[in-house]
Amino acid sequence: MQFIDLAEIEVVAGKGGDGMVAFRREKYVPAGGPAGGNGGWGGSVILVASDRLQTLLDFRYARIFKAENGKKGGPNNCTGAKGSDRLIEVPCGTLVTDVDTGEIIGDLTSNGQTLCVAQGGKGGLGNKHFLSNRNRAPEHALPGLEGEARRLLLELKLIAEVGIIGLPNAGKSTLIASVSSARPKIANYPFTTLVPNLGVVRKPTGDGTVFADIPGLIAGASQGVGLGHEFLRHIERTRVLLHLIDVTAEDPIADYQTIQQELEAYGQGLIARPQIIALNKIDAMDEETLELIRAELQNISHQPVYTVSAVSRQGLDTLIQKIWSILDAQELSV
Structure with a gap:
């Protein structure tokens, strides 16, 4: 389709x-x-x-x-x-x-x-x-x-409560496939995802929450570069952004900053949206290097950084619980 x-x-x-x-x-x-x-x-x-x-x-x-x-x-x-x-x-x-x-x-x-x-x-x-x-x-x-x-x-503009963002090959499609019944195309090269994917993740209460896997953003996306500009509109309605970063990338810190700059340049209040940061593919990184990257990213972002592996599902339960807590807090404040 x-x-x-x-x-x-x-x-x-x-x-x-x-x-x-x-x-x-x-x-x-x-x-x-x-x-x-x-x-x-x-x-x-x-x-x-x-x-x-x-x-x-x-x-x-x-x-x-x-x-x-x-x-x-x-x-x-x-x-x-x-x-x-x-x-x-x-x-x-x-x-x-x-x-x-x-x-x-x-x-x-x-x-x-x-x-x-x-x-x-x-x-x-x-x-x-x-x-x-x-x-x-x-x-x-x-x-x-x-x-x-x-x-x-x-x-x-897709209606999803959680928008999964990140550079190409950050593992967004793998993550949404791990936590929902969605089956997006997954391959080991950038821009595998050409359209947004939706997946419903069930809460312990039985309620469903819609997650949207947004196609990869790149530097300059807010000005029309790459695929991301076509799909930035789909995270305007989301209540929470899950920023996924490939910890095995050449410079994960620069990757984080690139996406933040694009969110700010696009406007529509995206940079102020509640955001959860997660380092993905930790099963392919030694623990000492992982902790160094995590500490530096926490220092820059001034917020906790979660570590997960979408493939092995390591750390996903903790990450999902954090998403539930933010969504529940928003509902109580309304």
Whole structure:
């Protein structure tokens, strides 16, 4: 399945039905008067958030969505039928922006949430509406109004409570595979992960927490370099960042600083997000060197540094418990 997280579409609401010119012509009803009904409202275009969708792939080929026009007014003061609304399902986490004005129209974050993005046109008035003492037999009606038309940018931002970040080959995919049932592609070369991976990790209480493995960031990602720029948006909604560092890398300290600089440059409050730092692949490092790197990283970051091996699961229980404690503390403070 392709992962599409940006899509531009056009939505066109239905035109209102025209009003009708009609008169009552019944036996034994002299001077029946005007009886033309109003036109019906045009249908609206409505986005509906669905947790069954994970990508915007459906909008890659279908880009224009139209609602039904309202029906014309009828005789005997009958109002025309309203046009059917056009319902469009989008993934939870979709941000909707008007392309022409840049205005953010809405943010669909929960399953079943709806957003009207194009209002149907009002139906025209029938000649019954224009009856007056001066005009007892009006012979005109109004046409229905056009529905709204808009160009929209749909931007998917994954909804995950924990975002796993780090340079390519830090072991993010291996970690998410170890703690959840997700099965991302894993290989011994950079940029194995080309799309974000989601995994659900169960708490002891049975509740599930969504972890997102964000594709590798590199220096300059916030300015559009590499893959990371395409996916930085997906950690904007996370409550906790898990910064994974390859302890066997040439310079783990520099790797840590690179990611911090990119978070700060990107903005959106990411640098201030609660962050847990973990050195990965400790099973491939001697204990003395590991402690030196850990001590230096703690001195720079001013916070505890955890040591884990995603392959052998060493230290993962302690790391996960720390994540639970931060999430629980956030829930209590709300």
